[in-house]
Amino acid sequence: MFLLGVSDHIMIAHSFSDPFFGPATRMHGATYSVDVEIRATALGPHHVVMDIGALRAALRRALDTLDYRNLDEHPAFPGRTSTTERVAEHVAALLADDLAKLPAGEAPPPGATLRVLVRESPSAYAGFERAL
Template identity: 50%
Template sequence: MYSLTVADHVMVAHSFRGEGFGPAQRVHGATFVVEAEFRAPRLDDANLLVDIVAARVELRRILDSFDYNNLDTLPAFAGQNTTTEFLCFHIHALLCAALAEGKLGEGGRAVRAVKVLLRESPLAWAAYEAEVPGASKA
């Protein structure tokens, strides 16, 4: 299985609901390093897994939809605790949609799985990894 990873970062404000979150129930900021890993069993005719420039552009486009925002105020996150784990899942879904739309090049159609990892600090991170919905097993 081949893999290719692109990275970027995002800065947000948010708060959490629930006593278990302690002081994080108050609005606070977070900066995440975001890694998106694409996996495929084969390369395209140009020996690419996905177009790396297109992958970087698409990841940035997704992050721009909430970068420098208070997530508590965005309709996309209404009613959600925007934990690191949840944000991984959210970004994963958008990257899978981009793959389905062909935004990561022809090689992107062979991608079987995507892993999204968000690093909150050098000591703490979370990830979500799953197969791409509708990906061919061929």
């Protein structure tokens, strides 16, 4: 299995409506470190999973939709549901849509998978994986 990964970060504000989250029901900020991996069983025509610069640019485009935003007001997280897992799922969906628009020779090989890992701190993270 081959893999290609890139990282970036975002700063957000949010709160949760569910009392399960205790003090996090109040507005608070977070700086998320976001790691993305594409895994493929074979390399593409250029002997890579895909161009690393193209993946970095796609990640930045996805993160720009969240960076410096109050996620309580973001349509992707109705009812104040912007858990780390949901953020990872949202970023994965944006990335998958973006990567699907690449020409065949530039896109990840058929059967590739995408993994998005969102770190809330050096010791806590959540993620989402999906097929491309």
